[in-house]
Each structure stands twice: as C-alpha cells, then as structure tokens.
Amino acid sequence: MLVASSFSASWLRGDPRALEFLPDHFRHRAARAEAVSAAASRTVAPALHAALVARQSRLAPSPSRERNLELLARPGTTVVVTGQQVGLFLGPLFTIYKAASAIVAARALAEETGRPCVPVFWLQTEDHDLPEIDHTFIPSAAGALLRVALDVPDAAQSRTPVAHRRLGASVTGALATLRAELGGQSHADEHLALLERAYHPEAAMADAFAEVLSTLFADEGLVFLDPRDPRLAPLSAPLHRRAIEEATAIASGLAERGGALGAAGFSEQVHIRPGSPLGFFSPDGLEGARYRLDPASTPGTWSLVGHPEGASVTTPQLLSWLEREPLRFTTSALLRPLLQDTWLPTAAYVGGPGEIAYFAQLAPLYAHLGLPMPLVVPRARFRVIDDRVRRLLDRLGLAPEDAAAPRDALLARIAARDTGQDFEPPEAIEARLVSAFASELARLGERTASFEPGFARALSRTDKTVRGGISRLVARYGRAIAQRDQVTLERVDRLRAYLSPDGAPQERIHGLPYYACRFGSQAFTRRVLDACVPFLGDLKDLKP
Template sequence: MASSFSASWLRGDPRALEFLSDRFRHRAARAEAVAAAASRPLAPALHEVLVARNARLAPSPARERNLELLARPGTTAVVTGQQVGLFLGPLFTVYKAASAIAAARALAEETGRPCVPVFWLQTEDHDLPEIDHCFVPRNAGGPLRVALELPDAATSRAPVAHRHLGPSITGALAALRAELSGNPHADEHLALLERAYRPEATLVEAFADVLSSLFADEGLVFLDPRDPRLAPLAAPIHRRAIEEAAAICSKLAERGQALAQAGFSEQVHIRPGAPLNFFSPGGPEGARYRLDPTSTPGTWSLVGHPEGASVTTAELLSWLEREPLRFTTSALLRPILQDTWLPTAAYVGGPGEIAYFAQLAPLYAHAGLPMPLVVPRARFRVIDDRARRLLDKLGLSPDDANAPRDELLARLAARDAGEAFETPEAVEARLVSAFASELARLGERMAAIDPTFAQAISRTDKTVRRGVSRLAARYGRSITQRDQTTLERVERLRAYLAPDGAPQERIHALPYYASRLGSHAFLRLVREACEPFSGNLKDLKP
C-alpha cells in the first residue's frame, strides 16, 4: 500500500522531501521565495478585475488597503483556496483562510515586504455532490446532513460558478435553524447565512459573501477564475496546455513513476498525451469535458460526452481566441494559472494539495515559473464544553476518540471491570498462541510418518484462526454492550471529535460552532491559535 505523501512530508521523511522541499520551515528560504515573488508584479488588467470583484463583497477597509498594495511593485501574496461548499463546507475552509492570513503577516514581518492573503474561489470544478451539503454535529446520534435538493447534481458537468442555489436553499436554512436555534449565538450566525444564501444567488456569491464578512477585518482578498474578464488572461496558459500536451504529460508521467518507486501514489492520475484543461463545447455555462488524444493526429475526444464527440486542435484554438471562458483548468493546471497571475510567495494547502505539489515540479519548470513555498494549513480539533464533559465522564483523552468504536468500548469495559475481562485482542492472541503451539508439536511428530499431513495442519490452522477471530469479536461485542450509558457516551464523543473515524475538521461545518460560541469569537480563537509554518494538530478549547 502506498504511503500518505503529505503525512510523510510533514514528518520530514527524506523520501518525500526529494519531491517537495520543506522550505517553508526555514527563514532564509522563506525570504528567497518572497524576493522571487516580488519580482513578478500583478498585471494591471488583473488588478482592475480584482478591485471590481471585491467591491461586491462585505465592506472592508483592510481589504481595500490590501488591493492597493497589490497594485504596487514588490508586493507578494500568500494564496489558499477551496471549493465553494454549502455554508462554507468543512471547518478546514476557515482554517485555510486563517492560515493564509497568518502566513502573509509573518512573511511581511520577516522580510519587510508587503504580503497580501488571497483566497482563490475554486469555481471551475463541476463536482456538485462534493459541495451541495454540510454536516452539523448533534447532541445525540451522528451529524445532521443539511443539503440542497439538486436532482441533476450527480450528472452535472457544468462549472459550479454558474450554479444558482434555487428554492431548496430555503429548506436547508430551515433545517439548520431547527437544529441550532437553541444555541446562544444562533440568531447572529444564521442571519449572516440567510442574507447570503438566497434562492437567486449562486453558490459562489453566497460562499464569498459569508467568508468575506467573517474575515473583513483581516483584509482577505478574493479571486474568482470564472470571472469573464479574466478569461483572456488565462488563454495563453490554456493554449500552451493544448499545444504542448504530449511533452507536459511525458514529464508528469516520469514524475509519477518516481513517486511510485518511492512508495507514494499520484494524487492526480496522468492521462497519456492529454491536456491539463477542460473544454465546454456548449458554451461557458455548459458541460465541461476532458480532452484525450485520438488515433487521428490533431483530434481530441471529449471524455464522457454522451455522443462521443471530438474536436480538432484548430477548433480548440479558434474557440480559445473567440470565447476563452469555454476553457477551465484541472487540479494540476490551476496552480500554474494562479502563479502566472499572482506574485505568489506561498501557497497554503491541505493534505491533498500538498500531494498535488509533489507532482508539479516538472510542470513549473516547463512553464518557467518558480514554485512557491508550500505551507501546510493549520489543523485544529475543537473540544467544546460538551466534548469536555464526555471526556471527563469517560476518563479519556481527546486522542482516544480516534480509536475504533468497538476497540474503545472494550478497553473501557476491561478497565472498569478491573481484572474481570481481558480485551478481545488479548483473548484472541492467547487462544491462537495456545492452539498454534499444540499444532506445531503435532506437525513435528507426524512429519516423518505422513509428509502430506502438513497440508491438513495448514487448513486446520486457517479454519481455527477464523473461528477464534469470530469468537473474540463476539466476546468484544458482549462486554461492550453491558453498559448502555458508556456506549452512548462513546458514540457521542466520537461524533464530536472523530465523526465516522475522520478528522473533525473534514466533516463538521462552521454553523454549529459559530452558533454556540459566536462567529467572530470562534474565528478569533482560530486566528490566535494559528502558528505560521507549523502544520501541527492543535486542540481548541473554548
């Protein structure tokens, strides 16, 4: 099984550092990255669009100052981004924003050069099922799933930039209010959501409205790559991706092979000879398709097109000239577009994005761009009063909640019963060990008499091990069910701290915490806990 690249990289594993430097840890390397970014000023045309786009957001003198700074030569940027999930999606969205703000401030203090935090709205994707919902923890049971009712979500291939919320947002907001209304700050946060999330608004508009309001004092700047005024500025990147697809894919494939040999897998699969962009044959708001080379030179198939359509290079380049908004980037091309447009000193990303960058060195070299610092976002686990009470009652630490449910329950039952009960693992190990010892003795005695007896022993060993494993599992279930109160507390604790065994920050959404603690109070807690250039998991204890 391939290792997690991001986990290995954060540990400083030399195998991972061969593919992605940890320059973010070293002050001198950070200064070099800032100096390199400062030599690439923002294009006036891009700055004009940024000013106009950000003027539509929540008022923010700090954002206006940052936009003014971006117009000046020598200003750099720290960039982060995320898909525009419902009600901001998982908690790590705000952790990313806070991390970019903290990193920009730290780089400015270290180098004396202005550095601006920029949030890249990932609006080119078409994966609606990934963003049309959010999860809210509840006092009992698993988290509440709050979702839009979009019948075509699973089949839609249009960029999410053009998706309106529609009438089902009213029901989603009502479900949220019904669940959270008893919390002290629910009215404040829900009012913010209700102002932004209106049926006529797009997912992007609502997402940007809320996030810009929450980070107005920090001056977070927003960039939407689907703004029609930016399409001509993206056209040269798309042209090169099409015309040089074979060479680019060859280099990326070599990188992928090297990653595999080092024990890692590609985060993004490379399709031989395929450009790293998508094309929407029906227009900018229509379905987008990957391009695959066909057996006819200069002709590309539209992967997944219901009619198996194809397009020639000449046609693509003609559309790129006339209507560049028909083209969108893939996950690997997006950073190149980002760092062509922006004076990026650092990119703040999560585990998946860190793994992207492990693949990207050949593409940056091909584009003639310096790779920015790659900085891990802050990682937090919120241990609020409800979780603390459960931890105290169970006598557990927060890390214990990450253990599998049955294992944790068995451990608690064994602990509470003193010596009365062994853990299921101990029972299984003891029974298997005793049987294996006797079986080995029998095998030795029979080896000289019947050479084929070893086969019977092997079959019996496998059969008995399976039986013992089933017996131990049943034993474990029996002792865990003996205390229903403990069972309920463990399930509630895991639902708060490790829902479905996943990190809290990847499942839970902001509304629960904002409603209990207050939007700005919770984000102040996050900002104050952010350690630039760390990436370590920290507990927040409001």
C-alpha cells in the same frame, strides 16, 4: 506502498524520502525570504487587478480589503494564496482554518521581509463535482452527525462548473434545518441571519460562500479570486494553449515524476494519463458540461471523456474556441496551481494534505513553464474541544486523541480499566486467531502438496469459511463488551461523533454553523486566528 495522503504526513515529519520531492522551505526563514524576493519580481497585471477590484465590490465593505487591493497594484507586493471548493455554508471547518492560515502566513512574511504580502482566497468554482459541496454536517444535540444538504436531483450527473450553479429553492429547507437544530444556541440568531442573507434561492453558490467568508475575515482584508470571472478568461488562454500544444512533453515529465514517487514508496495524488493536457473543455457553451481532454487514436484529435455521444475535437478546433471563448476551458487539479502562479506574485500556497501531495508531483510542470514554485505551507489543523466534549472526556477518563481509536478497542480499554479485567481488543484477538490458523493451514498445505494437488482448493475454501467465522465471533465479543454498560457506550459514541465523526478528523467533517451558533461567528473566527502559528502545521486543540 503508501497511500497518497501519507506523503503529507511523511513530509511534515521531515522524512528525507518526501523532502526529495518537496523541500520543507517553509520551515526556514532564509528560504522564506528567498521565496518572497522571487515573487516580488512579478506584478499583478492591470486587467487582473481591475477584475479583482470589481469582484470585491460585490462584498460587504472592508477598509482592510481596500488597502490590500491598493497594495496589489504596487510593484513588489506578494501574495499568500489558499483556496477551497465553495461548499454549502462554507463546507468543512478546515475552510476557516485555511483562510486563517493564509492570513497569518501573509502577516508573518511581511514582518520578516518588510515587503507587503496580501492573503488571497481562490474560490474553486471550476470543478463540477456537486455531491462534494452540496451539504454540510453538524453534530446534533444528541451527538449524532446531522447532514444538511441541498436537494439537487441531478447532482451526481452534473458536469457544469459550480460557478454557474444557483442554490435553488431547497436551500430554504436546509436553512430551516439549521435553525431547528441550532436555533436555541446563544449566538444562533447572529450566525443564521448571516447565512440567510447570503444563501437564498437566487444566489450563486460561489457568491454565497464568498459573502459569508469575506464577512468573517473582513478585518483581515482577505481578497477573493474567482477563476470563472469572465474578465479573467483571456488571461487564462496562454496557459491552456501551452497545455494543449505541449501536452505530450508535460505528461511525460509528470509521468516520470510519478514513477519516482512510486519508487520512493508514495503514490500519485493525481493519476497522469499519457498525453493529457490537464484541462477540461465545455463544447456546449460557457455554462455547459465540461469534459476532460484525452488524446484520441487519431493524431491531433482529443476525446471528450465521459461525453454521452463519445464526441471528440481537433486541436485546431480547440485553439479556435480558446481564442474566441476562453471561458469554455477549465483547469484540472494539477493545472490550477500553475494558473494561480501565472496570474499572481505567489510567495506561498497554504494547503491541506491532498494539496501538499499535488505539489510533490508538480516540480516538472513548474520547470517546463519556467515558473518558480512557491513555498508550500501546511494549513493549521485544529480539534475543537468545547464544554460538551470536555465533560465527556472527564466522565470517560480519556484524552482527546483517544477518540480516534477504533470504537470496539476503545470500549474494551475502558471496560478493562473500570473492572480490572483484561479485555483484549477485538482486532487483536482476530489477528491472533487468524494468524495461528493460517500458520497451521499453510503447514498442512505443504504436507499434502506433493501427493494431493487438489487439496489446495479445499484448503482455500476452509480458510475463507474459518476467517468468516472468526470475524463473526470477534464481532460478537466486541458487542458483548460494549453492551456491558449502555451509558458508557452512549458517551463513547457521542465523543467520537464530536471529535472523530465517521472515523475522520473533526475538521474534515463538521461545518462551521454548530460552532458559530454556540460561540459566535466572529468570536470563533478570532479564536482560530489567535491560535494559528505560522509555518507550523501541527494539530492543536482549540478550546473556545
């Protein structure tokens, strides 16, 4: 079975199996026009607009943002939405790519249809997973990956929505680490001064995040929405009520959809629990711990999953709290898009691979709630090839995509090329040896099965022992190849740290500070915007 993230790859390739669950309407101008027309029939509620205006007033002035706020008050205006968890110093690079993609897509839809379209960034502040957002990574001068993080002792145990988290004193140390590592770069003073203004101990994580991102995209008028804004809580109550009262029907439709995804060779990005209302409840107050709601054995009762005392709550109690304090309720990953599209005239949502996989599950939920599903648009994907990376690629004689290869295989390839000898990649040797041995072992098992049943246990023990020995031998072979040339080894490690850190795409690991300090905050942001091609989603090399 394919893993969930492969749904996005299959969808982007135009795989018919994937298109059955999520049409690629973003590719077709006529379908884009239909989505805009459908969204234009909805309007932004005055209460929501007032909350948006108040939220933007806390940001640095932006005439473009003011114009977009005015447009949102007018009937017929649509939006392109993207969003992200409020990671330290903006989190991974793809945060910038998402924002730029939404801006470029909104601009393109407005030009195609003649209808105003505003880019909106959804600050995901309802989540409580602090270890996902309390850090950022930068490549150090030596090419190694440097983790810059807050010191939050209870991070792993925290269940408080991150909207209510202050940065605390440890942010000063994180900023000092950035300055020590990046302070000598050409544009360090500019970018670090921006971070130091926003990220101070008393600041909320969401406010610091929004201040920096809004400064970078001030000229584009990016509008920010925080679902934990108390002014918006009453507007979320109707959706939470339906999610609770209609939980069985909703979960049943989503489970059926999950089964169809499985039959097509995909797995669910989000596991559906029978009868779950797709929401969280904070029993101890607005800023208290939140717990997922699951149906309990007693009808009309809900378990608070993970509660230290195993607490539960009844449906009448939930609905009473929802009427009095709707801010006690928060969405799950699958309910959040529905809240977004209940509030906003969404023509398109810009997302990454995981979010695309969410939307593959969501058609039954949109249908149940009578909402049109927006266009789903893949965010831009970039691989930054700066001067340091270019020098390494030239010296190693490699292309950027080579950095994603397994380290030992890459070293074997370079060694074979440079010496003229055929150094077979270690994983190929291991596969060949294991295959040959397994074949002979199976043959031996067949011969002995009829007269010595206990022999199978001996075969199993031998198989485990030999596989372990082969693995150790091949690892030694790989190290021997690697150590032939220490300079090449170091260059390969630096290249992989820049382009494929920890074996992952650069954009998912590296944060902005390294690139902003080297090339300038606005210059790098502008380069990303200029390189964004609306409605594409292909990986492109960015060469600042």
